[in-house]
Every structure is written in C-alpha cells, then in structure tokens.
Amino acid sequence: MGFRYLKLADEFVERIEQGGLKAGEKLPSLRDLHARTGLSLATVYNAYMELEKRGMVEARHKSGFYVKPFMEDILPLPKMKRVAAKPQKVSMNALVEFILESVGDPDMLPLGTAVAAPELLPIKALAGAIRAVSSKYIRSRELSYGPPAGFGPLRRTIAKRAIGFQQPVNAEEILVTAGCMDAIQLCLRAVSRPGDTVLVESPTFVCYLQLIEDLNMYALELPADAKTGIDLPSVRKAVEQNRISACILNANFQNPLGFEMPTEAKQELVALMARKNIPIIEDDIYGDLYFGAARPKTMKSFDQKGLVLYCSSFSKTLAPDLRVGWTLPGRFLPQVKRLKINTSMTTSKLNQMIVAEFLKEGAYDRHLRKLRSAVKNQVADTARAVARYFPEQTKISAPKGGFVLWVELDKGVDGMKVFELAKANKIFITPGVMCSGTGKYRNCIRLSCGHPWNEKMEAGIRILGEIIKEQTKG
Amino acid sequence: MGFRYLKLADEFVERIEQGGLKAGEKLPSLRDLHARTGLSLATVYNAYMELEKRGMVEARHKSGFYVKPFMEDILPLPKMKRVAAKPQKVSMNALVEFILESVGDPDMLPLGTAVAAPELLPIKALAGAIRAVSSKYIRSRELSYGPPAGFGPLRRTIAKRAIGFQQPVNAEEILVTAGCMDAIQLCLRAVSRPGDTVLVESPTFVCYLQLIEDLNMYALELPADAKTGIDLPSVRKAVEQNRISACILNANFQNPLGFEMPTEAKQELVALMARKNIPIIEDDIYGDLYFGAARPKTMKSFDQKGLVLYCSSFSKTLAPDLRVGWTLPGRFLPQVKRLKINTSMTTSKLNQMIVAEFLKEGAYDRHLRKLRSAVKNQVADTARAVARYFPEQTKISAPKGGFVLWVELDKGVDGMKVFELAKANKIFITPGVMCSGTGKYRNCIRLSCGHPWNEKMEAGIRILGEIIKEQTKG
Numbered sequence: 001m002g003f004r005y006l007k008l009a010d011e012f013v014e015r016i017e018q019g020g021l022k023a024g025e026k027l028p029s030l031r032d033l034h035a036r037t038g039l040s041l042a043t044v045y046n047a048y049m050e051l052e053k054r055g056m057v058e059a060r061h062k063s064g065f066y067v068k069p070f071m072e073d074i075l076p077l078p079k080m081k082r083v084a085a086k087p088q089k090v091s092m093n094a095l096v097e098f099i100l101e102s103v104g105d106p107d108m109l110p111l112g113t114a115v116a117a118p119e120l121l122p123i124k125a126l127a128g129a130i131r132a133v134s135s136k137y138i139r140s141r142e143l144s145y146g147p148p149a150g151f152g153p154l155r156r157t158i159a160k161r162a163i164g165f166q167q168p169v170n171a172e173e174i175l176v177t178a179g180c181m182d183a184i185q186l187c188l189r190a191v192s193r194p195g196d197t198v199l200v201e202s203p204t205f206v207c208y209l210q211l212i213e214d215l216n217m218y219a220l221e222l223p224a225d226a227k228t229g230i231d232l233p234s235v236r237k238a239v240e241q242n243r244i245s246a247c248i249l250n251a252n253f254q255n256p257l258g259f260e261m262p263t264e265a266k267q268e269l270v271a272l273m274a275r276k277n278i279p280i281i282e283d284d285i286y287g288d289l290y291f292g293a294a295r296p297k298t299m300k301s302f303d304q305k306g307l308v309l310y311c312s313s314f315s316k317t318l319a320p321d322l323r324v325g326w327t328l329p330g331r332f333l334p335q336v337k338r339l340k341i342n343t344s345m346t347t348s349k350l351n352q353m354i355v356a357e358f359l360k361e362g363a364y365d366r367h368l369r370k371l372r373s374a375v376k377n378q379v380a381d382t383a384r385a386v387a388r389y390f391p392e393q394t395k396i397s398a399p400k401g402g403f404v405l406w407v408e409l410d411k412g413v414d415g416m417k418v419f420e421l422a423k424a425n426k427i428f429i430t431p432g433v434m435c436s437g438t439g440k441y442r443n444c445i446r447l448s449c450g451h452p453w454n455e456k457m458e459a460g461i462r463i464l465g466e467i468i469k470e471q472t473k474g
Numbered sequence: 475m476g477f478r479y480l481k482l483a484d485e486f487v488e489r490i491e492q493g494g495l496k497a498g499e500k501l502p503s504l505r506d507l508h509a510r511t512g513l514s515l516a517t518v519y520n521a522y523m524e525l526e527k528r529g530m531v532e533a534r535h536k537s538g539f540y541v542k543p544f545m546e547d548i549l550p551l552p553k554m555k556r557v558a559a560k561p562q563k564v565s566m567n568a569l570v571e572f573i574l575e576s577v578g579d580p581d582m583l584p585l586g587t588a589v590a591a592p593e594l595l596p597i598k599a600l601a602g603a604i605r606a607v608s609s610k611y612i613r614s615r616e617l618s619y620g621p622p623a624g625f626g627p628l629r630r631t632i633a634k635r636a637i638g639f640q641q642p643v644n645a646e647e648i649l650v651t652a653g654c655m656d657a658i659q660l661c662l663r664a665v666s667r668p669g670d671t672v673l674v675e676s677p678t679f680v681c682y683l684q685l686i687e688d689l690n691m692y693a694l695e696l697p698a699d700a701k702t703g704i705d706l707p708s709v710r711k712a713v714e715q716n717r718i719s720a721c722i723l724n725a726n727f728q729n730p731l732g733f734e735m736p737t738e739a740k741q742e743l744v745a746l747m748a749r750k751n752i753p754i755i756e757d758d759i760y761g762d763l764y765f766g767a768a769r770p771k772t773m774k775s776f777d778q779k780g781l782v783l784y785c786s787s788f789s790k791t792l793a794p795d796l797r798v799g800w801t802l803p804g805r806f807l808p809q810v811k812r813l814k815i816n817t818s819m820t821t822s823k824l825n826q827m828i829v830a831e832f833l834k835e836g837a838y839d840r841h842l843r844k845l846r847s848a849v850k851n852q853v854a855d856t857a858r859a860v861a862r863y864f865p866e867q868t869k870i871s872a873p874k875g876g877f878v879l880w881v882e883l884d885k886g887v888d889g890m891k892v893f894e895l896a897k898a899n900k901i902f903i904t905p906g907v908m909c910s911g912t913g914k915y916r917n918c919i920r921l922s923c924g925h926p927w928n929e930k931m932e933a934g935i936r937i938l939g940e941i942i943k944e945q946t947k948g
Contacts, residue, residue, distance in 0.1 A: 118615035127612040138601040141592035143793045182818045194668040210816040319617045342684040344656045348797045
C-alpha cells in the first residue's frame with residue numbers, strides 16, 4: 001500500500017522525462033485521477049506531493065498541479081568546439097585561494113563555490129551523531145592513530161551503499177581519505193610521474209589543473225559537450241597521438257558543465273582506456289546529486305581491469321568540513337595506500353565515526369532525497385533568472401545534477417571583468433578562465449546554486465545581468 | 475610565596491644537570507634544608523615533590539630523596555660513523571604499513587610506535603572540549619569548508635605559544651595541516667622538485683625516506699651523533715659537493731636518536747644553509763617533550779631569511795587521531811598554501827576547534843608537565859631494563875626528550891630477525907634498517923617508550939633480551 005503512490009509518481013516522472021507531459025502542462029486533477037485509476041485519493045495526493053518534492057511539478061494556488069519547467073527550454077546550450085589539443089603546462093591561479101577563503105563570507109552572495117548551503121545540510125541529525133560518537137570516541141580511547149586505510153565500519157557502510165550503481169565492492173578495496181581532492185591527488189601520484197600527460201575534460205575543475213601543475217605534469221584538455229560529456233572522437237585521436245598516463249574525469253554532473261555521460265559512452269570510454277592500459281581517475285563527488293529518477297552508473301561499474309580509480313566524498317552532500325572522502329583505486333590500492341601513509345598517515349577517526357554514525361540510520365538517504373530536490377529547484381530558479389536578466393545571446397548549460405550552471409556570454413564579454421565587477425557588488429561568481437589552463441572560456445562564467453533561492457538571489461542575478469549588459473555594449 | 479618552591483626546585487635541577495649532584499646521591503633532608511635556607515618546611519617539601527614529578531629525584535621509603543639515575547650512566551652510547559655519503563634512491567618499506575596498522579592492537583606489547591599511550595592523554599579534558607565545541611560547531615554552522623590556512627583562533631593560539639623558544643610569530647604566518655607529515659610533505663614539495671637531493675640525518679624517520687622516494691627525489695643521509703645531532707663537518711662537505719635542494723631535520727629529540735642539537739650547532743647549521751640558500755624543513759614534533767629544565771630553541775628561531783620551514787603537530791602530545799598539525803613555512807608560505815589547497819582544500823575545523831578549545835584554558839601546559847615527567851621515567855625505566863636483560867656489548871642512546879630509545883646490538887645480530895622473533899612473541903619493536911635507505915643499521919633496533927612502565931613491559935624487555943642473546947650466539 002505504502003508504495004503505490006511512489007509507483008504512480010514514478011510513472012509521471014517517466015512521462016515527463018520522455019516528453020509525454022511538457023513543461024507548463026496541467027496534471028489531471030486529484031478526483032479525476034482517483035476516478036480513472038481506482039487508486040485512493042490519498043495515494044493520488046501522495047504521488048503529487050512526491051512529484052512536488054522531487055521538483056517535477058508545482059502546485060498553483062486553487063488551480064492544481066503543473067509540470068515544472070526545467071532546464072532545456074530556458075536558453076540554448078553552449079556549443080562545444082573541437083579544437084586541436086596539445087599537452088599544456090598549467091598556470092597557477094591565485095583566484096582559487098581567494099574563492100576558498102570567501103566561502104564563509106556572509107556578506108557575499110554565494111554564487112561562487114560548488115557547495116551546499118549549511119541550511120541544506122542535516123544539521124540536527126549531524127549534531128546527534130557528533131554527540132553519540134563523542135562519548136564512544138572517548139570511552140573506547142580512539143585518540144591514537146587509526147588504521148591508514150580507514151575506520152572499518154565506515155568502509156563497510158560505503159561498500160554497502162555502492163550497491164546499485166557500482167559493481168560489487170569489498171570494504172577492503174576502499175581507502176578513506178581527507179576529502180575527494182586528497183583521494184584524487186593520491187590516485188594521480190600513484191599512476192603518473194613528473195613529465196607525464198594527464199587527460200581532462202575542457203572546461204574542467206581548476207584544482208585538477210593546479211594539481212597537475214604542482215606535480216610537474218601536463219594537462220591535455222579535450223572538448224566536452226554540455227549534454228554528453230567528453231568528446232569520444234577527440235579522445236580516440238588523443239590516445240593515438242599522445243602518450244597519456246592517466247585521465248581525471250567526471251562522468252556524472254561534471255563541474256562545470258553538469259552533463260551526465262550516456263551509459264554507452266561511459267562504457268566505451270572505459271573499454272578504450274582499458275585497451276590502452278590508461279588509468280581513469282573518476283571523480284564522482286556529485287553522483288548522488290542527480291535530478292533524474294535514478295542514480296546514474298559510474299565508469300567504475302564497467303571497469304574489468306582494475307584501471308578505474310574511483311573517488312568521492314561526503315563534502316557535497318553531508319559536511320564539507322569533516323574532510324571524509326574515499327577512493328576505490330582498483331589495482332593501484334597498494335600504491336595509493338603507501339602514498340597516503342607518507343603524506344598524512346591516517347584520516348581522523350573522529351570524523352569518520354561521525355559520518356558512519358550518521359549513515360547507519362537511513363537518515364542519509366532521507367536527507368539526500370530532500371537535498372536533491374532542493375538543489376534541482378535552485379538550479380532551475382537560477383537558470384530562469386539568468387534567462388530573465390542576462391542579454392539575449394546568453395547560452396546556458398542544462399545540468400542533470402550537481403550545483404553549477406555554466407553560462408556562455410557574448411564573445412566580447414570578459415568573464416574576469418564580470419567577476420571583478422560582481423565582487424565589487426558583493427556577488428561572488430567563478431570566471432570561466434579558471435576552468436582551463438589555455439586561456440579559453442574568457443567569455444564564460446560559472447554560477448553555483450548551492451543556496452536556497454530567494455529575493456536576494458534574484459536581485460543578485462539581476463545586477464549580474466546589468467553588469468554583463470554593460471560589458472556587452474562596451 | 476607560591477613560586478618559592480619552584481625556584482628552589484629549579485636550583486636543584488640546575489645542580490643536577492651540571493653534575494653538582496650525581497645520580498644516586500641523597501638530597502639534604504627536609505628539616506636540614508628548612509634549617510639551612512630559612513624556607514618553610516612546606517616550601518621545601520613542595521620543591522622535592524616538584525623534583526619527583528619532573529623525574530629528577532625519587533623518594534626511597536623512610537630514607538629520603540635521591541637523585542634519580544637517568545640515561546648517561548646506564549650503557550655506552552652508539553658511536554656515529556662518518557662514511558662517504560651519496561644521494562640514494564630510497565627503497566619502499568612495507569613494514570611501515572604493518573606498523574601503523576598494528577598501533578591499536580591490544581595484544582602486542584607497544585614498543586614499536588613513537589606515540590603516547592591513550593592513558594597518558596588528557597582524555598577527560600578532551601571529552602569536555604569535544605562537548606563544548608560540538609554544540610558551538612553546530613550552532614554556528616561551521617559545516618562548510620573552513621579557510622585553507624586554518625581556523626583563526628587556533629592559529630592565534632599557536633602563535634602565542636611559540637613565545638620563548640621561537641622568534642615572534644604572527645598567526646598569519648601559520649598554516650594548519652592534517653598532522654606533521656602533511657606539513658612536511660607540503661613543505662618539501664614547495665621547495666624541491668623531482669630529481670632533487672634532500673639532506674637528512676642518518677639514522678632518520680622512515681616516512682621521510684618514503685616521502686622522498688614518492689616524490690622522485692634522492693636522499694642524502696649524513697651521519698648524526700646520538701648526543702649532538704647531525705655531523706656539521708659532513709654537512710659542510712656535503713653542501714660543497716652536492717646540489718642540495720632542501721633538508722629535513724629534527725634538531726630536538728630526533729627520531730630515532732633522541733639527541734638535542736646544541737644551540738650553537740643549530741645556529742651554525744641555519745647560517746650555513748642560509749649562505750647556500752638551502753631551505754631547512756624542521757620537524758619539531760617532539761620539541762615539547764623535553765626531559766630537561768626548559769624547552770630547547772628551534773632552528774627556526776635563528777632563521778633570518780625565511781628559509782626554515784618549521785613543522786609540528788599535536789599528535790605526540792594531545793591526540794594523534796585529530797590530525798592537527800601546522801607549519802611556519804617562512805618565505806614559502808604562498809607555495810605551501812597553494813599545494814595544500816590542491817591536495818586537501820582545508821583541514822577539518824571541527825578538529826581544529828577541539829584543539830583550540832583545549833588549549834585556551836592552560837590545561838595543555840598542565841598536561842604537558844605531567845606527560846613529560848611520565849615519558850622521561852618510561853624512557854629511563856626501559857633503558858635500565860635493557861641494561862639488565864640485553865647482552866653486555868649493547869649500546870643505547872641517551873635521549874634528551876621524545877619517546878624512543880635507539881639500541882645498537884652486537885654486529886652479528888640481525889635486527890630484522892629480532893623484529894620477527896619479537897613479533898612472534900607479541901612484542902612490537904622497530905628494526906633499525908627502517909631508519910635508512912642504504913641498508914645500514916641492520917644490527918640496531920628502536921624501542922618506543924610511550925606506554926607506562928609495568929611488569930608486562932619488564933617481561934617483554936627480558937624476552938627481547940633472550941631473543942637477542944640467542945641471536946648473538948648464532
């Protein structure tokens with residue numbers, strides 16, 4: 001009985017996603033559907049509430065439920081450009097530091113950092129977990145160094161949670177790290193050496209580029225499509241023409257484009273790299289933040305040779321500050337573990353215990369459902385505001401998950417200038433140039449949608465629009 | 475009034491340390507001293523209790539107070555050998571992993587890891603700090619990424635605590651890290667590149683050697699004396715003959731030799747490196763665990779060019795698991811900060827807040843006094859047991875602080891074999907070969923004295939002695 005409404009909701013989701021019900025269309029009335037299906041009024045009502053929670057429909061006062069407009073219809077997508085790629089020395093970007101330092105600044109409108117607002121995090125439940133864990137931690141004298149691979153119960157929980165979107169995982173294959181970047185740097189150091197070339201998507205996440213430079217490696221940036229991800233023809237060509245030692249890729253809800261690679265593309269990419277024996281470092285930190293009906297598969301789930309080093313963390317969904325991430329480094333586990341010991345010894349057991357405690361009650365899944373729905377709506381609200389206030393020629397990504405929108409402005413507009421002017425107006429965005437080491441994306445900006453939509457946000461996007469219009473004229 | 479007894483105690487400490495009162499000598503009786511000095515009986519009594527607490531004297535039943543024998547008299551010191559040094563590729567050591575994984579094993583006699591027993595840590599006060607911080611943490615919604623440089627109040631406290639043994643420090647010069655190894659790896663990466671040569675003491679800490687190998691650098695191991703530290707003539711020669719890009723050195727209570735470099739030697743070393751523009755990464759993690767009357771100065775305190783990158787942590791004195799360390803990287807601050815962002819973004823604020831909370835009440839200094847006295851006695855007890863049970867030709871270090879004893883066995887004894895046989899007997903030690911990348915120190919072992927002395931320890935050292943005697947015959 002309890003699941004009938006979910007089944008009904010899922011049917012609607014499917015119809016909406018397949019275009020059978022379009023944005024703005026009215027759903028059948030409750031009585032109507034009740035009569036048509038023979039389901040109880042309560043079931044029908046719960047199904048509509050579920051759809052609303054998932055951000056698929058909206059209730060209009062005294063009028064009924066309507067399919068909520070989402071992304072595709074708002075503005076055109078930015079177009080990927082296939083350009084000849086060559087390995088590049090990446091240049092440092094002092095902006096990263098400024099941006100991280102400003103995360104907590106309450107005076108800035110937080111459109112800069114891809115992180116959930118504290119009010120979207122399960123603060124009360126986390127407080128309970130911290131309380132529960134503190135006394136256990138002290139009682140059982142856990143103050144000494146923990147095992148380098150991580151706290152056993154947490155590793156087992158992570159293994160269990162992988163069921164469904166990942167191939168079967170043993171807790172022993174998991175290495176806990178201090179967040180996802182820590183996992184990525186350890187994995188990259190395990191598979192590559194100074195002077196090596198590392199394949200990344202373009203645009204990509206600035207910290208990968210800086211990491212590659214820090215390790216005296218070269219980045220090969222290959223074009224990615226806002227809808228389907230890294231361009232497979234370009235990848236095929238690149239692996240023939242270059243000695244590539246590793247890739248760092250987001251297949252799910254890439255930062256900054258928000259794409260979800262189609263399952264077949266993931267499969268093909270993994271097979272291609274397997275043939276060439278090239279390890280893939282898969283950053284799946286946004287994987288749980290899907291806007292669709294189900295969690296997408298990972299590249300790791302198609303990995304047959306242990307060549308995919310999967311990385312993720314609880315920073316985007318639970319508590320950035322706890323610095324608890326993990327990796328499934330496949331056949332490179334011994335190397336990654338060794339590097340971990342020689343860089344940070346172990347990860348705080350206290351923090352791992354807090355996460356494990358929170359995870360064990362099913363509270364995490366409830367929280368994720370709420371968070372996904374909130375973020376999806378925030379992304380859509382931001383995109384709609386961009387459509388209202390930005391110049392007409394603006395293009396925008398249509399993310400399938402995650403926190404960020406990628407906005408392509410008129411060719412003449414300098415995103416760095418927009419960033420500076422926005423900052424002066426207490427609005428915090430990310431300039432597109434940060435997402436490449438080659439000076440591309442000067443006319444792009446990235447907007448983060450981790451914070452609840454409100455009038456202040458609306459006003460911020462409006463001011464941003466004015467700044468950009470001013471720049472477009474100039 | 476309250477400080478008279480401390481003044482009196484300090485006078486005794488000075489006389490003992492300068493040899494005016496020798497090990498085993500009886501102190502004047504309380505009445506005698508009271509009569510001689512005109513100080514109250516209570517003051518005299520408190521002074522003696524203070525000396526006992528500091529591990530300088532022991533009360534013998536109905537007989538009075540005696541100067542406690544410490545290290546120098548127990549067994550001869552191992553002799554440093556000056557050998558031609560050349561930069562070496564360091565080879566990996568799987569033992570490290572085994573050793574870290576066994577830290578928490580309650581069945582093993584813990585003579586392997588240089589860490590304080592949980593019962594020596596201020597568990598109750600830490601529990602209080604965790605409780606106090608948890609609610610603050612949740613209330614002020616500190617769950618998001620903290621500033622990459624670290625939690626402000628903690629940095630300010632660390633700066634304040636540096637007064638006395640360090641030159642004046644600004645909180646802005648401090649970067650918080652996930653423990654001391656994290657600080658060291660960031661600093662080494664900031665000043666050196668793949669292919670570079672890094673100068674270390676010999677013997678040294680295994681994780682430095684593994685880190686150097688991980689970063690595709692070379693280690694130049696220079697001989698260190700068990701009493702005075704790295705051999706300055708060897709250093710002078712080495713900097714002339716090699717292009718050295720950095721040093722990683724312990725000046726205070728080196729792991730494994732336990733020496734304290736004389737102040738002038740520190741000064742000379744810093745000046746020498748400054749002339750050559752070679753950065754010194756100073757690991758001062760044991761600096762607060764001095765057995766003498768005062769905290770020794772650091773090399774950093776003689777740094778005039780910003781070339782000393784000072785590293786330390788709370789892992790050896792407060793709570794290893796919290797993973798809170800820090801560095802004062804001098805002129806390399808921007809580079810170190812950047813590397814930190816690209817490897818782990820930030821350090822958990824929760825853990826930093828716990829440490830800051832604990833530090834603010836003066837509880838840390840009270841705890842340190844107790845800990846120092848406990849560790850000093852444990853080291854002396856272990857050394858005395860070694861003298862009782864090990865073969866006659868055994869040599870032993872006389873640490874001035876820290877947790878470890880370095881034991882040199884007969885030339886024919888294989889420390890790895892001793893390690894294996896000890897392990898089979900549920901005794902956990904560190905083989906000397908781990909402290910060099912060159913196969914030196916096969917006939918050495920390291921004993922950690924972080925745990926309270928008891929009959930089980932005594933029995934363990936006795937069994938170890940039997941194992942070694944058996945090996946000596948063979």
